[in-house]
Amino acid sequence: MIKNISDLKRDDMFFLLAGPCVIEGEDMALRIAERVVKITDNLHIPYVFKGSYRKANRSRLDSFTGIGDEKALKILAKVRSTFDVPVVTDIHTASEAEMAAEYVDVLQIPAFLCRQTDLLVAAARTGKIVNIKKGQFLSPAAMRFAADKVVEAGNDQVMLTERGTMFGYQDLIVDYRGIPEMQSFGHPVVLDVTHSLQQPNQTSGVTGGMPQLIETVAKAGVAVGVDGLFMETHEDPSKAKSDGANMLKLDLLEDLLVKLVRIRQSL
Incomplete structure (x- = not known):
């Protein structure tokens, strides 16, 4: 199992963090993992189940x-042991870090919490890889300080994830200039394709999304040279219990990844 980011990085290929938004049950998690493992193995894409x-x-x-x-x-x-793949999950408070670290390989810091010093330090001290999502309210340059908190706490295994920037009240945009800017800090940069297509703050209280643009955003990220891609996927997004409005239908994943691999190989 991975202990260092170098285990994920290949000079000629991006890595993939993908899976359902939330664990809804064991059977669905294992089915999704099995499908994605088969696809990524065939395409030689390093894979982390999310x-x-x-x-x-x-x-x-x-x-x-x-x-x-x-x-x-x-x-x-169980996903980790059954398919011999690393797994990533979010944590929300400092007290969760040690608990979650017993089960996963990568601890993810949600975008809204990326400035929370106690959370970043607690994640760092587990020794796990720490993936920090860029706040929708932050510039790419500001993420240097979030990464520095983890490094200064004794852990240099840091990834940064672009997930869009607020554009008005109910939309997000991806500024692709931020990807090389964050890469200049010396950490791998991931593009969260599906969350970048959210439409938050809807009057219904349920976040919307634009999944029809998943391919567009992912292609652009790969062309820019992003190190990794993050995509939430589900067998039937319309029935997903969280973030169904912006998830990729699992049946569409293989075709999309084939296209993205071709783009990467052409660079």
């Missing part, structure tokens, strides 16, 4: 948050 064990940032109180922390974390561990 699944949140709990969704702490939800628009409404009645929104689905998870099936239980321990239950979901054990499912992530």
Whole structure:
């Protein structure tokens, strides 16, 4: 299992973090993982299975948050052992870092929490790879300081993730200039394709999205030279319990990745 970011990086290929937004159950997690592992193995794409064990940032109180922390974390561990792939999950408070680190290889810091010093330090001290999502309210340059907090806490295994910048109240845009700018800090940069296409703050209290632009945003990121891609995928996004409006239907993943590999190989 990976202990260093170098285990994911290949000079000629991006790596992929992909899976459902949230762990809804064991069977669905294993089915999705099996499909993505087969695809990425065939295309020689380094792969990390993604699944949140709990969704702490939800628009409404009645929104689905998870099936239980321990239950979901054990499912992530089962995916890890069954398919011999690393796994990544989000943490939301400093107290969660040590608990989640027992089950996963990469701890992800949500965009809204990327400035939380105690959270970043707690994640760093686990020794796990730390993936920090750029806040929708921050410039790419400001992410240097978030990364520095992890490094100064004794952990140089840091990734930064671009996930769009607020554009008005209900839209996000990706400024692709930020990818090389953040790469200049010396850390791999990931493009979160699906969350960059969210339409937050809808009057219904349910976040919208533009999944029809997933291919466009992903192609541009690969062309710019991003190190990794993050995409949430589900067998039936219309029935997903979180972020279904901007997820990629699992049946579309292979064709998209084939196109993205061709772009990368042409650079």
